[in-house]
Amino acid sequence: MTPYKDITDPRLVKALAHPLRVRILSILDQRVASPSELAQEIGAPLGNVSYHVRILASLGLARLVKETPRRGSVEHHYTAVARPHITNEAWAAVPDIVKRAMVGATLQQAGAYVNAAAQEGGFDRAEAHISRTPVRVDKEGWERLSKEIDVFLAKVAEIEEGSAARAAEGGEPTEDAVLLMMLFESAPHLAQPQHRVREHIEAGGHEHPAPAAAAAQPAGASLPA
Numbered sequence: 001m002t003p004y005k006d007i008t009d010p011r012l013v014k015a016l017a018h019p020l021r022v023r024i025l026s027i028l029d030q031r032v033a034s035p036s037e038l039a040q041e042i043g044a045p046l047g048n049v050s051y052h053v054r055i056l057a058s059l060g061l062a063r064l065v066k067e068t069p070r071r072g073s074v075e076h077h078y079t080a081v082a083r084p085h086i087t088n089e090a091w092a093a094v095p096d097i098v099k100r101a102m103v104g105a106t107l108q109q110a111g112a113y114v115n116a117a118a119q120e121g122g123f124d125r126a127e128a129h130i131s132r133t134p135v136r137v138d139k140e141g142w143e144r145l146s147k148e149i150d151v152f153l154a155k156v157a158e159i160e161e162g163s164a165a166r167a168a169e170g171g172e173p174t175e176d177a178v179l180l181m182m183l184f185e186s187a188p189h190l191a192q193p194q195h196r197v198r199e200h201i202e203a204g205g206h207e208h209p210a211p212a213a214a215a216a217q218p219a220g221a222s223l224p225a
Helices: 010-016 019-030 035-042 046-058 088-092 096-119 139-168 194-203
Strands: 004-007 062-070 073-080 083-086
Touching: 004 010, 010 019, 010 083, 010 088, 010 096, 019 035, 019 046, 019 062, 019 073, 019 096, 035 046, 035 073, 046 062, 046 073
Parallel strands: 004 083
Antiparallel strands: 062 073
16 A cells, blocks of 8 residues: 655645656556656656656655666666645645646546546446535635545545455455545536525435546645545
């Protein structure tokens, strides 16, 4: 299980706000890979990928795990050290243009995950879930929602750790899953009338969109999924 690393320095958040770095870190979170392998999978120039891998290593988010001789040269293989967990304080201190760049990169990647899974039956399991829950909250409500997400993510890490421990003891093997969540201010032209929101909440139901929704993971969440 890849541990989480709290990022409290806004400068590190800015360093992560690059689409290529987000994609590289996501791959390295799943498996060991070299810059050459990453470049082929992503479809980016090797020089660019190598540069961004070094940046991730310098941030303590990736590390070199092995070196393989290749025709007179050495191929370096990396893995993710930790999943970035950006604190609310660090996120608040980052310029809006950086926030939008990071959110955009994460949404692009998350959307690819969701669409690929939808096409290959990833939502066929009885336990699968996708929903949209519009709510109306005040400032205290926003803060409480954010804190509850932090609590939930801690539970997710605990569940993942328990699954790995049971598998190591000879239990059922683990399977890859992706959990996507969003908490954001609704665009004015998309906001629902208040009475519909209230009826929705009181009924305890969810509205189910087509499985193309994706989740950004800035403040109080983790990158990548």
